[in-house]
Amino acid sequence: MTNVIANPDVTRYQQPLCSCPTAATDPALEALVREIIGRVADKWTMIVLEVLAEHGALRFSQLGERIAGVSQKMLTKTLRQMEADGLVLRTVFPVIPPRVEYVLTDLGQSLGAAFCGVWIWAEQNRQSIMTARAAFRAREAAD
Amino acid sequence: MTNVIANPDVTRYQQPLCSCPTAATDPALEALVREIIGRVADKWTMIVLEVLAEHGALRFSQLGERIAGVSQKMLTKTLRQMEADGLVLRTVFPVIPPRVEYVLTDLGQSLGAAFCGVWIWAEQNRQSIMTARAAFRAREAAD
């Protein structure tokens, strides 16, 4: 790690990022939050969350139909991950051909609701971001 | 795309994910939200957001000191990205050796605040997730 800037003995986490008082005080929680955000933010988890919130219980293939572009591999992986985190409930009906249903748990629903704030932010600041991007492109084009 | 499940002519986005009324109605907005969440959720952006929210204006090397494990390359890249999106303001002082300062813009600050809800969710549901993970591991260990 020669190029990595050495991390001195800093006293961090003094002021929280936002108004949530305890969020930034505990490094372990911070790691969890980052992990969860990273997980939820991935390409498919959020879409699954959305589709399930919208439709209620869905089978594997129904989810696949409603999520454009997922490969079966990624859909399986995403759902397993969400199941492991307690975000979805997976119900296997022992019939042939197999039938598996997925529903959001309360935890999954509440996560969707929590991301609401970010949706609203994005919606409200959409124009600002577009403008900033255009300005940045203009600046770098002008070297 | 043989393995990808075909996306039929579904009428989607009828019910929003949460209480935000217009969030899920516009595919373009949805893409933007996903992009932004994905961007913020990446390994470094959120930490930069946090550190800058905490310390105010910081120089490149000061940021590097306060963010354990960043390579210069990734710090540069992250900051450029955030600058392009209008989240940070980059000020170059034409002195030698060079001096560059980074501050959060209002947009950057508000994004941090928006993610507050997710932090709170994570904090509140930390135990549920831990429990769910343990239960899942137990289930799959029992095959």
Next chain:
DNA sequence: TCCATCACTCTCCTTGCGGTCAGTATGGCA
């Protein structure tokens, strides 16, 4: 007998992320 169904699972294989390290420009200082 053969095929379709469903929900995976497995094996490639490519792409891109991110880390390491080396280089660059410029002027003050020893």
Next chain:
DNA sequence: TGCCATACTGACCGCAAGGAGAGTGATGGA
């Protein structure tokens, strides 16, 4: 005459994410 500091940039390289496509297993229906 070197050397150092600062904020990068660029080449190289390894690894892991993720897509393509095929295989699987049990059974009901033609």
